[in-house]
Amino acid sequence: MSEIIRILIVDDHPALRVGLAAILNAQADLHVVAEAGDVPEALALCEREQPDVVLMDLRLPGGGGANATLTIRNRWPATRVLIVTTYDHDADIHRALQAGACGCVLKDNTSAGFLAAVRAAHRGEKVLPPDIAARLRQRLHSKELSPRELGVLRLLVDGMSNKEISRKLAIGEESVKTHISGIFLKLGTADRTQTAIEAIRQGIVHLD
Numbered sequence: 001m002s003e004i005i006r007i008l009i010v011d012d013h014p015a016l017r018v019g020l021a022a023i024l025n026a027q028a029d030l031h032v033v034a035e036a037g038d039v040p041e042a043l044a045l046c047e048r049e050q051p052d053v054v055l056m057d058l059r060l061p062g063g064g065g066a067n068a069t070l071t072i073r074n075r076w077p078a079t080r081v082l083i084v085t086t087y088d089h090d091a092d093i094h095r096a097l098q099a100g101a102c103g104c105v106l107k108d109n110t111s112a113g114f115l116a117a118v119r120a121a122h123r124g125e126k127v128l129p130p131d132i133a134a135r136l137r138q139r140l141h142s143k144e145l146s147p148r149e150l151g152v153l154r155l156l157v158d159g160m161s162n163k164e165i166s167r168k169l170a171i172g173e174e175s176v177k178t179h180i181s182g183i184f185l186k187l188g189t190a191d192r193t194q195t196a197i198e199a200i201r202q203g204i205v206h207l208d
Contacts, residue, residue: 005122008051009035010042010068011084012060016107020055020084023111030118039063046072046079053122055084056101058092066095073100082121091203093132103127145186145204152179157196157205 007024009017009032021032033049036042039062046054054072058065069081083096083104093104103126105117117127145153148169155165162180166173180192187202189195199205 003029005030005118006033006049006052007031007118008033008042008045008049008054010037010039010054010060010065011035011057012037013057020114023114024118027115030115037061039068042068043071043075046076050076051079053118054079054081055118056081056096058083058085058096066092066099066101069096069101070099080121080124082117082127091201095203104129104132145183149179149183149186150204152176153183153195153199154205156180156183156192157199157207 007030009020009024011017011020014037017035017037021035024030024032033051034045036045037060039060041062042054042056042060045051054069056065056069060068065083065085069083072079072081081096081101083093083101084107085093085104086107096104102121102124103117105114105127106129109117109129120127148171151169152165155168160168162173162176165176169176180195183195184190187195187198189198196205200207
């Protein structure tokens, strides 16, 4: 008998959870062990059930799918997390992948495509629709900020001046200006205000 893949569904829409569970439980090798509607419940069920695969929505009460993914991957590294979402915003998917998700599948995928994605996730394979994969590759090549640029950007969003950033990071003020110019170029922005807005919109920097 083939191995049974134990699955936790995390989504704040009960009807969608029921629909996904019906599709999964109809397969001999797949079994939904639990369902969660928010991040705290998802983490508690991961602790209790130790699922093989977590199907994770991105927009969730209690912290969001990317944050939940990071916690799950840190606490239970053997558990795979597959993002299941209705939209394909690159920034949110990118954050989830950085947090340790093995991929993403859209909720409007076919049942066969969805089931194949779950099984591939369990095998540890990367799962990404081709169009999203292509956009993420372009994002990595054209917009990825260096660690230093990211540090400067966070302080810029906090409203610090070049001099304050220079002191905070212990680098020269001219270096700060150079990094900010590079940030403008990568984000396609022209001034500090526009840059801060774009950084927050893309999910590069998050306000506390």
